[in-house]
Amino acid sequence: xxxxxxxxxxxxxxxxxxxxxxxxxxxxxxxxxxxxxxxxxxxxxxxxxxxxxxxxxxxxxxxxxxxxxxxxxxxxxxxxxxxxxxxxxxxxxxxxxxxxxxxxxxxxxxxxxxxxxxxxxxxxxxxxxxxxxxxxxxxxxxxxxxxxxxxxxxxxxxxxxxxxxxxxx
Amino acid sequence: xxxxxxxxxxxxxxxxxxxxxxxxxxxxxxxxxxxxxxxxxxxxxxxxxxxxxxxxxxxxxxxxxxxxxxxxxxxxxxxxxxxxxxxxxxxxxxxxxxxxxxxxxxxxxxxxxxxxxxxxxxxxxxxxxxxxxxxxxxxxxxxxxxxxxxx
Numbered sequence: 001x002x003x004x005x006x007x008x009x010x011x012x013x014x015x016x017x018x019x020x021x022x023x024x025x026x027x028x029x030x031x032x033x034x035x036x037x038x039x040x041x042x043x044x045x046x047x048x049x050x051x052x053x054x055x056x057x058x059x060x061x062x063x064x065x066x067x068x069x070x071x072x073x074x075x076x077x078x079x080x081x082x083x084x085x086x087x088x089x090x091x092x093x094x095x096x097x098x099x100x101x102x103x104x105x106x107x108x109x110x111x112x113x114x115x116x117x118x119x120x121x122x123x124x125x126x127x128x129x130x131x132x133x134x135x136x137x138x139x140x141x142x143x144x145x146x147x148x149x150x151x152x153x154x155x156x157x158x159x160x161x162x163x164x165x166x167x168x169x
Numbered sequence: 170x171x172x173x174x175x176x177x178x179x180x181x182x183x184x185x186x187x188x189x190x191x192x193x194x195x196x197x198x199x200x201x202x203x204x205x206x207x208x209x210x211x212x213x214x215x216x217x218x219x220x221x222x223x224x225x226x227x228x229x230x231x232x233x234x235x236x237x238x239x240x241x242x243x244x245x246x247x248x249x250x251x252x253x254x255x256x257x258x259x260x261x262x263x264x265x266x267x268x269x270x271x272x273x274x275x276x277x278x279x280x281x282x283x284x285x286x287x288x289x290x291x292x293x294x295x296x297x298x299x300x301x302x303x304x305x306x307x308x309x310x311x312x313x314x315x316x317x318x319x320x
Contacts, residue, residue: 005183005281007273013175021174029277030284031319058287059299061319096318104269108199112175115200118228133224133233140203140226150229 005030011105013112019043021112025105031058036101038072040109045077052098065089065098077106117156118145125149175200181274183281189213191282195274197266202227204264206239206271210278215247215312217275222267238263239271247279249315279317282310 007029014022019042026035033055039048050072054062071088075081082103089099126143134141145153177199184192191210197203203226209219222239224232238259245251252272260268283306290297307314 001184001186003182004185005277005284007179007181007277007280009177009179009273011177012173014171015174016171029280031280031287058284059303059319063320095320097320108175108177111177111199111201115175118201122228127230129230131233133236144227144232145229147230150231 009104011108013108020048021109023105023109025101025108027101028055032056032062032097034062034098034101036098036105038102038105040077040106045109047072047075047077049073050102052101062095062097065095068094068098072102077109081106117153121145121149121153179270179273181277183278185281185285191278193274193278193281195270195277197270202232202266204267204270206267206274208242208271208274208278210247210275212282215279215310217242217245217247219243220271222271224264224267232264235263235267239267242271246312247275247316248312251275251316276317279313283317283319 007027009025009027011023011025014024016022016039021040021042023038023040024035025038027033035053035055037049037051039050040046041048050069052065052069068089072085075084075088085102085106086096086099088094089102090096122143122145125145126149127146129141129144130139131141177197179195179197181193181195184194186192189212191212192207193210194205194207196205202224204222204224206220206222208217210216211218220239220242222236224236227233241259242255245254255272255275256265256268259271286306287297287302290302303319
């Protein structure tokens with residue numbers, strides 16, 4: 001079966017130097033292509049630089065959001081960022097698509113920062129598993145966090161509410 | 170030396186199966202998760218007929234429970250309410266990463282239809298007026314006007 005349409009996105013997080021992160025989010029489909037770059041610095045995790053390149057816009061409908069990009073500088077990755085970013089990018093002359101791209105980039109930094117915590121926990125207290133939904137010949141999940149340690153992880157401020165598994169515990 | 174710390178790829182493909190059926194498949198892969206979803210839509214009424222999801226790689230024993238949640242989207246329409254319903258009614262109950270993949274997949278499906286019709290229109294009229302084309306498209310699919318965020 002031959003596809004009629006494709007959408008691809010790639011978001012990467014790099015550490016430029018200690019405490020300085022660069023997130024690059026690229027989205028491509030038949031109609032549209034854009035690349036966003038955010039530089040974010042610890043300890044506040046505030047955006048230091050935001051840049052957007054629209055590579056292709058078949059219908060020519062994406063507005064000029066260069067002013068909004070400037071307003072992103074200073075916005076922090078963390079609680080409340082969704083409302084703030086949407087407020088900056090979704091006004092009458094704004095773009096919900098670009099707002100989504102910015103939020104996805106910011107969320108990937110959150111994910112990147114949770115990886116060491118999850119890796120450490122999985123190595124220390126992970127439970128060996130062989131799940132029915134995995135395999136049957138090649139298993140992608142050999143060790144998972146069990147119920148007891150999910151509750152412990154949910155108490156970690158960095159992990160709490162980062163996904164459904166760590167909520168409402 | 171600068172090295173990659175984290176990356177996420179999402180790829181979504183849309184198929185036109187016959188006059189009225191559309192099938193969209195989405196795959197998400199990053200350091201923490203790998204998952205996929207397939208959605209079948211009746212294009213005549215823009216309604217989701219079937220959803221199947223697979224949590225492939227994850228971090229906790231709770232994650233695979235999310236697979237049961239997403240089939241509830243059967244019967245939902247592609248309209249301005251859809252994103253919110255998927256995120257709130259499915260994402261918060263199952264897995265918000267899968268919910269994001271599903272939102273992107275449904276939106277890609279609507280964009281695919283617009284792109285397909287745009288190609289056909291351009292073949293007939295290379296000097297096509299974009300504005301007029303969009304007005305005609307949304308006259309035929311008024312429920313997509315607030316759903317397809319083209320700006």
